[in-house]
C-alpha cells in the first residue's frame with residue numbers, strides 16, 4: 142500500500158515545516174472529506190476561493206462542456222473564444238462603465254505584476270505607493286510591495302521605486318506626488334487580519350491620485366465576488382478606482398485572474414512595443430467557463446444579499462472569554478484572541494473537531510474565518526459551536 146504521506150513529504154514542495162497534511166479524498170458543497178471518510182466543515186474556502194462551495198454542479202457542468210469543445214488554442218487574446226468574451230462582457234455589466242476591459246491571467250500575483258507594468262507604461266512614471274501591512278502576492282514585484290523588511294530582505298534586491306504609506310492614515314496621503322505612477326491597496330487588508338478602511342478613506346486616496354495624475358489600483362483578489370457583502374468591495378465602500386485586480390473566487394475553484402480597467406489604460410500593453418504583457422495560459426477557456434458559471438450564480442441568486450445576515454450571526458455565536466475582538470467585512474473575518482499562545486491550539490483543535498479555519502500571514506493573534514457564501518444557518522451554528530469548543534480547549538491548556 143502506498144504511503145501517501147511519505148510521498149507527499151518526499152516529493153511535493155512545501156512552504157512550511159508543519160504542513161497540515163489533510164489527505165483529501167473529495168470535496169462537495171461545504172465539506173472536504175479525507176481518505177478515512179472524515180468530513181471537515183470548510184470555514185476557510187481555501188482562502189476565499191470556494192465561495193460557492195466545492196464542486197458546484199453548475200460549475201462542474203460548465204467545465205465538462207468546455208473541456209469537450211476546446212481547451213488551449215492560442216496564447217494571450219489572439220483568438221476569439223466564447224468563454225472570454227462572455228465573461229468579459231458579463232462582468233463589465235456589473236461594474237462601473239469605466240471598467241470596460243479585462244485582461245485575463247492565471248493567478249493573483251500575476252495580475253498585480255501586469256497592473257504595475259500597465260500603470261508605469263500608462264503614466265510614464267515609475268514610483269509605486271503601497272500600504273504598510275499589505276499583501277499582493279508572491280512574485281518578486283508583488284513581494285516588493287510588502288512593508289515587512291524582515292521577510293523581504295531574504296530575496297532583496299526587489300523592485301525599486303516602491304514606497305509605503307500607513308493604511309487608513311490620511312496625513313500620509315501627501316506622500317503620493319506627481320512622481321507617483323500608481324497607488325496600490327487592498328480595499329480591506331486581508332493578511333494583516335482583516336483591517337477595514339475608515340469612512341471615506343479610499344475616496345480620499347482616490348482623490349489624491351487624481352490630483353497628482355497617479356492611478357489608483359485596488360486589489361480585489363481576496364475581497365471580490367461577494368466576500369464582503371457586495372460583488373466587489375470598492376462598490377461597498379463607494380469608490381471607483383482606475384483599475385481592479387480579480388482572482389481567487391473568480392474561477393469558482395479553477396485558476397484564473399484578471400486586470401480590469403478603462404480601455405485607454407489597457408491599451409498601454411498593445412503597442413510601443415506590442416505584447417507589453419503576455420501569458421501562455423491566462424484566460425484559459427475551461428477556467429473561464431467555470432468563472433462564467435460562477436458569476437452567473439452570484440448575480441442571479443441572493444447569496445451576496447445574505448452575507449451581512451450571516452456575518453451578524455457569526456458575531457452573535459462567537460462569544461468566548463478568549464476572544465478579544467472580531468473584525469469583519471462580510472464573511473471576510475478575523476477572530477482575535479486575548480493571547481497569542483492560544484492560536485495554534487484553537488486552529489489544531491478545530492481541525493480535530495472537523496472545522497477548517499486558518500492563520501493569517503501577518504497577524505499571529507487572530508484566526509481567519511471565511512466560509513463559503515453558501516453556508517447555511519445550521520452549518521454556521523454547528524461550526525461556531527465546534528469553534529467555541531476549540532477555544533475552551535485552548536484556554537484549558539494554560540490553567
Ligand SMILES: Cc1ncc(COP(=O)(O)O)c(C=O)c1O
Pocket residue numbers: 188248249250251253276277278279327331360361362363388389
Ligand atoms: C489581496 C491579495 N492579492 C494577491 C494575492 C496573490 O494571489 P495568488 O496567490 O493567486 O498569486 C493574494 C493571495 O492571497 C491576496 O490575498
